[in-house]
Amino acid sequence: MSSDKVLLDYGSGGRASQRLISELFLKHLGNPELARLNDAARLDLRGPLAFSTDTFTVDPIFFPGGDIGSLAVHGTVNDVAMLGAEPRFLSCGFIIEEGLPMADLERIVASMGRAAAKAGVFVVTGDTKVVPRSAVDKIFINTTGIGEIIVDPGPSGDRARPGDAVLISGTVGDHGLAVLSTRQGLSFETPVVSDSAALNHLIVRLIRELPDIHVLRDPTRGGLATTLNEIAESSGVGCEIDEAALPISPEVSGGCSFLGLDPLYLANEGKFLCFLPEGLAQRALEIMRSDPLGRAARRIGSVGADNPGKVVLRTGLGGRRLLNMLEGEQLPRIC
């Protein structure tokens, strides 16, 4: 590349764009379908299909445990997988602020390439726009994913039933706190690292062995509490969660108490909630714990018919209270 910064020319569609495509995108994301550089990708898929899109605007673009590139792959791969599907292909759209260091762009695209390879998905079509300074903040990435559904009807947010066990695949709050603390320039004695990861291989194993899983959902924005509420609402059931069983790392717990944040409302990018009939819970936990991404999996509660649409938390000292949805964003407190 001639310049060490991304210039407006690179999004023009002319020779500069072509150079960017061949020297950067094909280098890191390359596969036979993308390399054809046709206007559209030809996909060979068997239906029914799971289809999902997400746009990533995270600030900072690099954070402990990941970056906007790997996050854009993991986020969409996970969303597709949560339908009990095997993610196959991704599209990828970049909106880049003029002046972004070329080294940053390459670092991001290389990270996407590694994340896609690890998840076993192919980026088969893409688009790049470069916009004037301040029109976006550094770089925004949209990814859309498509995958093949393994069981039909499969897991769905409205299928939680009384008698279901509620499992979580690991500790909560890590990604949200890692990003927030980096954004604020705070550092902790033991650094908090994002959990950003592709969950599809573990999900595919789970769903193939236990096709009767009722709900799979990754508690991203709004955190565990918000996702549980969404499921309780759309299924018309009540969830009872045991506070003492919630896996929260000491670093996240300490950092949150320092900043006045509640880890149950912080985003996760490499965890999932699983609702399934009680009798299958033990086997599901065994499968989850056999994978590095589910090592700290736990049963955290159960589903009942009382308090439909609500989530009740049984606290450590035996009290009960509502675990409500997040209102707006969490803001630091005064005292």
Place this chain on the structure above:
Amino acid sequence: MSLKILDQFKDPQICRGLLERLQAALDSGLRFMEVCGTHTVAIFQSGLRSVLPKEVVHLSGPGCPVCVTHESEVNAFLDLAGTPGVIVATFGDLMRVPGRNGMTLKAAQAEGGRVSVVYSPFDALRLAADNPGEKVVFLGVGFETTAPGVAATILTARERGLENFRVLSFHKLVPPALAALLSDPGTDIDAFILPGHVSAIIGIEPYLFIGREHGKCAAITGFEPVDILRSLLFMVESRKAGRAEVVNLYRRVVADAGNPRAVQVMNQVFEVSDALWRGIGLIPASGLEMSEDYAEFDAKREFGVEVVECPPLPGCKCGEVLKGKIRPDQCPLFKKTCTPARPVGPCMVSTEGSCAAYYKYGLD
């Protein structure tokens, strides 16, 4: 203090023991009020509220600084956010507090106002140093906990010759608010859980009038369930014995004498003034304004800020909630037109407000 040490103050076993002793000691009801938003949240979040004996009634007082920030004060923030050449620096909690026509700093920011959320007043000082062509106004809201830090920031600004740093001081004082509550014939409170953070600064002396003049018990209390239960047990036993005691049960953090150095810095920069409390009204000698000696940092003087009493919002019962006269769910607007997403009154605005806590955690 390490977090491990704190675990013993959450221990379910110890809590159960204290609850049993509390139940056994009760010979009449106890209506207790906490006056700190952190206590409000702690009592709900830990589930303590749901396991207290039914004779022990929890009331939430005017202890959330955001909640008691007067509407007219919020209007002053909004005016500043729209003033050319001004960057408003604020703690995050204030962003969603509605002023005139439901307008908030968050909305003012979306409309182009320059508002920056900071974690400490010293961040605002850095903002001033980084923007020498602008005036950075820090919104001074909070109790005795926050005021010394703001005072220290002003001293630093003078030391560094930062001429573009200003503070709009609407700090408020806790003991005069308690005195106003106790003098109100409509309130029915037996005992107070006194705030831990405020007390770490002012110590125990400013609260002694609660026992001496009003014959009520009060305890400076930490924020863990064991702290709160110990205080409740103490107050029940004290009342039973006919004593009106004010004690410090948070000695691991609060010295009886408080923090004289912090008080001195606070008194050096600020002077006591009358203040308007949202939902309550004017309380004499309950606020802090910038003293003459530090006038050059005073946004009130420079921008001609005035606060005036205005009629309460129709239907809103926050005033009665803040005085412990009614529970949040007894307000006709609660959960109907007043929710955390669209708060009508101050108690729903802040996450530490009593209505917001009822909304967020309440099962009843």
